[in-house]
Structure formats: C-alpha cells, structure tokens
Amino acid sequence: MKKPFWKFCEPKKSYDALIIGGGLHGMAAAYYLARDYGMTNLAVLEKNRFGYGGSSRNTEIIRANQRAPEILPLYVQSIQLWNELSAEVEWNFMIWMKGLIGLAHTVAGLNSMRMRHATQTNLGIENHILTPEELKKLIPFLDISSRAAIPVVGGYYHPPGGSVRHDAAIWGFMKGLYRQGVHLCPDCEVTGINIDHGRVTGVRAKVGGSETTISAPLVHMAPGGWSSEVAAMAGITLPVVTLPLQAMVTECVKPFLNHVVISELYFCYCQQSIKGDLIMGAHLDPWQSYKSYNTYEFASEQAYFILQLFPDLAHLKLMRSWSGLCDMTVDGAPIMGELPVKGLFIDAGWGYFGFKASTACGKNMAELMATGEMPEKIRFLSMDRFYEGRMVPEVYIARS
Amino acid sequence: MGFQINCPNCGFRDLYEFKFGGEVKERPGPDADIREWRHYIYFHKNTNGIHEEWWYHTFGCRTWIQITRNTATHQISRGGRE
Numbered sequence: 001m002k003k004p005f006w007k008f009c010e011p012k013k014s015y016d017a018l019i020i021g022g023g024l025h026g027m028a029a030a031y032y033l034a035r036d037y038g039m040t041n042l043a044v045l046e047k048n049r050f051g052y053g054g055s056s057r058n059t060e061i062i063r064a065n066q067r068a069p070e071i072l073p074l075y076v077q078s079i080q081l082w083n084e085l086s087a088e089v090e091w092n093f094m095i096w097m098k099g100l101i102g103l104a105h106t107v108a109g110l111n112s113m114r115m116r117h118a119t120q121t122n123l124g125i126e127n128h129i130l131t132p133e134e135l136k137k138l139i140p141f142l143d144i145s146s147r148a149a150i151p152v153v154g155g156y157y158h159p160p161g162g163s164v165r166h167d168a169a170i171w172g173f174m175k176g177l178y179r180q181g182v183h184l185c186p187d188c189e190v191t192g193i194n195i196d197h198g199r200v201t202g203v204r205a206k207v208g209g210s211e212t213t214i215s216a217p218l219v220h221m222a223p224g225g226w227s228s229e230v231a232a233m234a235g236i237t238l239p240v241v242t243l244p245l246q247a248m249v250t251e252c253v254k255p256f257l258n259h260v261v262i263s264e265l266y267f268c269y270c271q272q273s274i275k276g277d278l279i280m281g282a283h284l285d286p287w288q289s290y291k292s293y294n295t296y297e298f299a300s301e302q303a304y305f306i307l308q309l310f311p312d313l314a315h316l317k318l319m320r321s322w323s324g325l326c327d328m329t330v331d332g333a334p335i336m337g338e339l340p341v342k343g344l345f346i347d348a349g350w351g352y353f354g355f356k357a358s359t360a361c362g363k364n365m366a367e368l369m370a371t372g373e374m375p376e377k378i379r380f381l382s383m384d385r386f387y388e389g390r391m392v393p394e395v396y397i398a399r400s
Numbered sequence: 401m402g403f404q405i406n407c408p409n410c411g412f413r414d415l416y417e418f419k420f421g422g423e424v425k426e427r428p429g430p431d432a433d434i435r436e437w438r439h440y441i442y443f444h445k446n447t448n449g450i451h452e453e454w455w456y457h458t459f460g461c462r463t464w465i466q467i468t469r470n471t472a473t474h475q476i477s478r479g480g481r482e
Contacts, residue, residue, distance in 0.1 A: 228446035239442040241422070242471075287420035290448040290472045295402065297416065330442055386442040387435050 006178035022046025026222035028362020037370035051170035057324030063161035078360035100161025225325025227348035247281030248321035333392035337382035421454030
C-alpha cells in the first residue's frame with residue numbers, strides 16, 4: 001500500500017485558528033502559520049473541494065511587473081517563495097520561469113510600459129523594453145508586420161515571469177499541510193461567524209448535513225470570488241464586485257511559444273503549457289455575476305485577437321473553455337489585513353490576479369495573524385484605504 | 401449565457417448593447433460626511449441572488465434603466481427576459 005499524500009477529515013470542536021476557503025490563498029496562510037509560527041492546530045474549511053474556485057480556474061501565470069510600487073515587493077517575494085516550495089514540500093510545483101512578454105501597439109501604450117519599466121527598475125525587478133525586431137527574435141511566430149489591424153510597435157520582456165502548474169500547486173499545499181498536521185476539511189460550508197463583544201469566537205459550519213460550531217480565536221477569510229458573502233456573515237460590507245472571467249485552451253501542438261505573451265491593446269494573453277496546448281484568457285465580463293458561464297462572444301473575440309498576433313494559428317481548434325469568479329476592487333488592488341472585528345482577518349479583492357501572489361499573501365497574512373503586527377509588504381492594502389482616499393493605483397487596464 | 405433587457409424606449413435588446421451600472425443604492429443625504437460618501441461609492445453588497453441594478457443603454461437610446469436580476473442564475477424578474 002502506498003502512503004497517501006494527504007487525508008481529509010471532519011473538523012474538531014476547537015482550533016487555534018480557522019481558515020475559511022481551501023484555495024491557494026487560504027492554504028498558503030495555513031502553511032506558513034504552521035511552518036513559521038508552529039501553529040499546527042489549524043483547520044482549512046472549504047465549501048466545495050480544495051482548489052474549486054479561482055485556484056484551478058486561472059491561467060497559471062506568475063509575474064512581478066505590475067504597476068503600483070506599493071504592491072510590487074509582494075509579487076517579488078511571491079516568486080521567491082514559489083521557487084522554494086518544491087524542495088520544501090518535496091513535490092513538483094512545475095515552476096517554469098519562461099519569461100513574460102508584453103506587446104504595445106501604440107505609442108501611448110509603449111510610454112505606459114516605459115513608466116512601469118522605470119518603477120520596476122527602481123525596485124530592482126528585471127525588465128527590458130524591446131523593439132519589434134527584438135521581440136521577433138524571442139517569438140519567431142509573432143507577426144510584427146503592418147498586416148495586423150494594429151501592428152506591434154514595441155514591448156517589454158520580464159524574465160522572472162512564467163508559470164506554475166496550478167493543480168500541482170493545490171496538491172502541493174495539501175501535501176505540505178497534511179504533513180504538518182493541519183486539518184483539511186472539504187464539503188464544510190461556513191454559514192456564520194460568531195462574534196462576541198467585537199471579538200471573533202469561531203464559526204458555524206455545515207458538516208455532514210448538520211450545523212456545528214467550531215471555536216477559534218483567529219479566523220482568516222480567503223474565499224476568493226465569494227468574499228462578499230463570507231464577510232457579510234460578520235456584518236462587514238466589502239468594496240468589491242464579483243465579475244466573471246473566461247479562459248480557454250486549444251488543442252495540443254508541438255512547442256513553438258517559449259514565453260507568456262500579453263497584448264495590452266488587444267487585451268488578450270496566451271502561453272503554451274508543458275502539455276502543448278495554448279492557454280488564453282483575460283476577458284472579464286463587465287457585469288456582476290456569481291454564475292460561471294462561457295460565451296461565444298468571448299471565444300470569437302479572443303480567437304480574433306490571438307490571430308492578430310499569431311496568424312499561423314488559424315486552424316487550431318479550441319478544446320475547452322471555463323470561467324471563474326473575480327472579486328474586483330475599484331483600484332484593482334486587494335484588501336488584506338485585520339477587519340474591525342478583533343481576530344478576524346481577510347485576504348480578498350484579488351480579482352483576476354490572485355494566483356501569482358498566493359504564496360506571499362499566505363506568508364504575510366500568517367505573520368499578521370501570529371504576531372498581530374502588520375507586515376511592511378501589505379501595509380498599504382488594508383480596507384481603510386477606501387475610506388481614507390489613498391488608493392493603490394494597480395489598474396492599468398481600464399474597466400469598461 | 402445571454403439575456404435581453406427590456407428598455408422602456410427600445411424594447412427587448414441584447415445585453416451587449418448595455419453597460420452595467422452597478423447595484424441600486426441609497427444616496428447619502430446632503431449633510432453626509434466624506435466617509436459616508438466613500439462608503440456609498442466604493443462599497444457594495446455584491447449580492448449572490450436577487451439584485452436591483454442599473455444598466456445604461458449605450459448602443460441605443462442612452463438612458464439609465466433599472467432591472468431586477470438574479471446574479472446566481474441571470475434570471476430577470478423585472479425589466480428583461482432570458
């Protein structure tokens with residue numbers, strides 16, 4: 001008999017801390033609480049199965065070249081942590097630092113890239129601005145001619161970017177948590193958060209058809225697209241709107257694309273997975289929805305965009321499409337920190353860019369929960385910023 | 401996925417003609433302080449279920465209209481149809 005890498009269980013009556021949400025953010029927080037602070041009397045409560053939400057619906061890109069200097073150090077730390085995890089957990093996370101290439105199609109787009117390039121260079125993040133000819137050397141299939149409706153005028157190359165296999169990441173964290181004695185509880189829906197005199201005392205949850213109370217002095221909410229629903233259980237309104245994001249893959253072909261390619265004007269991106277299929281996405285439907293669906297409009301629009309960049313792919317077939325829920329804030333930056341209820345923490349508002357940052361989010365949230373001190377890397381991200389008018393200007397792709 | 405919104409001026413039209421305008425909220429009074437205004441602007445109930453919401457008929461008569469839609473199923477109970 002092989003020894004299992006992890007086992008699930010039903011939650012006990014009490015824990016030192018509870019994590020709501022068995023996605024990458026929740027599991028990473030539990031992992032670093034156990035690893036760095038020796039807190040192993042923990043449970044991760046998941047409504048569906050582990051990795052059901054955004055954790056398995058993303059397009060598995062990691063990068064550290066966003067815009068806002070307030071948040072860039074978090075992404076840098078995240079990439080470091082992704083790279084340490086495989087050896088630590090003894091599990092292949094399939095990290096592939098293949099580099100990320102962004103394409104600009106207008107002078108304004110290129111200027112915006114130069115601005116971000118300056119910020120990144122200032123923070124010591126490797127990034128290069130390239131001409132169309134240099135881009136063509138990196139991506140031989142890219143069409144830089146004037147045949148495209150809006151031709152490429154330049155781009156950036158960000159070598160630390162790449163991909164992490166998202167299923168491997170979910171399984172890796174499950175293995176790492178089980179090994180440290182953390183309880184993994186799927187099919188355990190939290191239905192309420194117990195608060196006594198402004199202090200969290202535990203949660204109510206549906207376990208095996210009946211409702212039970214699980215007590216804990218610390219509760220961390222990492223529910224992804226469902227963040228508003230979970231926060232409402234504690235009487236808290238969040239500054240987010242849940243929007244659906246669609247993605248799709250083509251059939252598998254021989255390796256031809258060695259980088260993640262993003263077109264900032266067409267607003268599409270694609271990368272070729274190790275298996276050979278092209279993963280593409282980036283379409284956030286601009287209306288509130290908790291329903292997962294895919295539309296013909298999305299598939300045809302993405303196909304048109306991708307063909308503007310790679311005309312040779314015209315006969316490639318689409319294999320699958322899927323969608324996930326994104327809780328978007330108005331400034332495009334997340335909400336992390338302690339809430340007005342003592343002992344209640346949140347890591348939400350990650351919208352469509354939560355995957356890459358999950359390791360660093362877990363580490364910083366673990367530090368905050370265990371020590372009570374707000375870590376430097378997330379100090380700009382508390383929910384108070386919306387009341388105090390100090391936004392983190394992360395959105396460079398305007399919401400329609 | 402797909403539904404039609406019943407515009408009072410133009411009749412049933414495809415949702416792609418419209419722009420989503422967020423949930424219907426109660427506007428703060430004239431003496432509300434800046435904190436209340438910021439709460440009104442940035443914070444949302446973000447309901448998973450029956451939802452009163454604004455839509456703007458961008459590619460039509462360009463008026464703002466209200467409908468009631470279930471955000472979990474996209475069924476419209478007021479002002480549209482599937």
